[in-house]
Amino acid sequence: MADLGDALLSTWIALTRLASPVGGIIVGTRRRRGKEDPARSAERLGHPSAGRPEGPLVWVHAVSVGEAMAAMPVIDRLTAEGKSVLVTTVTTTSAALVGHRLKPGLIHQFAPLDLAGPVDRFLAHWRPDLAVFVESEIWPVAIGRLADHGIPLVVANARLSPRSFRGWRRAAPAARAVFRRMSLVLAQTDDDGERFSNLGAPDVATFGNIKFDAGLPDVGIADLDALREGVGDRPMVLAASTHPGEDELLLTAFLSLKEKRPEALLVIVPRHPVRGGDIALLSEAAGLSVRRRSAGELPDAMTEIYVADTLGELSAFFRLATVVLMGGTFIDGIGGHNLIEPARLGAAVISGPHFSNWIDIYRAFIEAGGLKIVRSPGELADATLKLINEPALRAKQAAVGEQVVSGSAGAVARTIDAIMPLIGRASGGPPC
Secondary structure (H helix, E strand, O other): OOOHHHHHHHHHHHHHHHOHHHHHHHHHHHHHOOOOOOOOHHHHHOOOOOOOOOOOEEEEEOOOHHHHHHHHHHHHHHHHOOOEEEEEEOOHHHHHHHHHOOOOOEEEEEOOOOOHHHHHHHHHHHOOOEEEEEOOOOOHHHHHHHHHOOOOEEEEEEOOOHHHHHHHHOOHHHHHHHHOOOOEEEEOOHHHHHHHHHOOOOOEEEOOOHHHHOOOOOOOOOOHHHHHHHHOOOOEEEEEEEOOOHHHHHHHHHHHHHHHOOOOEEEEEEOOHHHHHHHHHHHHHOOOOEEEHHHOOOOOOOOOEEEOOOOOOHHHHHHHOOEEEEOOOOOOOOOOOOOHHHHHOOOOEEEOOOOHHHHHHHHHHHHHOOOEEOOOHHHHHHHHHHHHHOHHHHHHHHHHHHHHHHHOOOHHHHHHHHHHHHOOOOOOOOOO
16 A cells, blocks of 8 residues: 555656646756757657667666766676666766767667656656666656666665755655665665665665776877876876866965975866866966966966866876865865776875765775875965975875775676666566
8 A cells, every 4th residue: 555655756756747848948948058968958858869779778877977987887897798778867078978988789868857758758768677876866756657667776886975865854755655666775885875774775785886996097188198298297286176166275275385396287177167267267367377278278388277178088187197186175065076086097186175975985095094185275285295295105195095996896796796687677668
């Protein structure tokens, strides 16, 4: 017998069906703001732009760049096993990332809005045998409709922040209805697993973080040698994935650093490349010589700030960096960014104190001595200078970081072993 939670979920799904015209308004507004691909925005309303392949199909949903990058090792293993994989994302940047990785057996579509109409059209066309949602994707309508059609749902690399947990707890009956429809939750940490269990997920296991298993990324840059020549022998400080409000702090620290190491070069890679012009103006206002990658410029001996306002090239800069400053951590409210990739590439990393979205990973690095935390521009300048001036210390910190990554691997294999038996267990398909 359906309980209050089931009734609430059913009512919500029905309401979103009645509100179907809202979907077109949402997509149209996002398209005008440059947040949707105009040529493919119909996919967001559940209208496919590709045909379904024959045989079993696994739907993998990864909302943005971070989740898409995390999912790629699992996707690669599935396609290597001969499974067709439909990858959905929401952001255009994540779509571009997946687009670069397309190969036989892999299809990309933009995810449908979490409204009954788009979701039903999506499921009717694609008829997935298994759905895999990556990290913290909890879509009530999609989860409800997958369960209605007997399609197993796995939440892989699952994480649920304390803040999100508290939000779901405030709607406990509805939360139970959603979470108990998850067939399997593969949590990153015991704490994540406990939060999913407390909200009603019936089958939860702690598998670790699949991001530790990613292979070395492609350089993704055609002019690497020219870029390396432009950097020369100078110490290169890389500020990776910065956000508004951080660039000012980083420039303040860099100006202090240059008093001791005037030849140093600061490369700023904004999280959103559209901010490149603003960062260049800030740098020029500080009296620094600036070049921008989006303008086709390379750094030269006179360049003090190089703004790398492009997509898909961060790994190349990680390889060239003397020291990496991890953006998203120097001001509150962002929650930090993944430091596994720079550590895997042998970089010595400095972080600010704000990394609430990655507490367990950052804690592992801090406890092992593979990450330096600073709390002010002055501390940042001093810590950066120390790593530049002491190559042995820099090498030791980088080596510890690499050890943390290698010692935490194995989640991809465990994830594949867990989800493969679920493929083909769907009890029925969406109606045609």
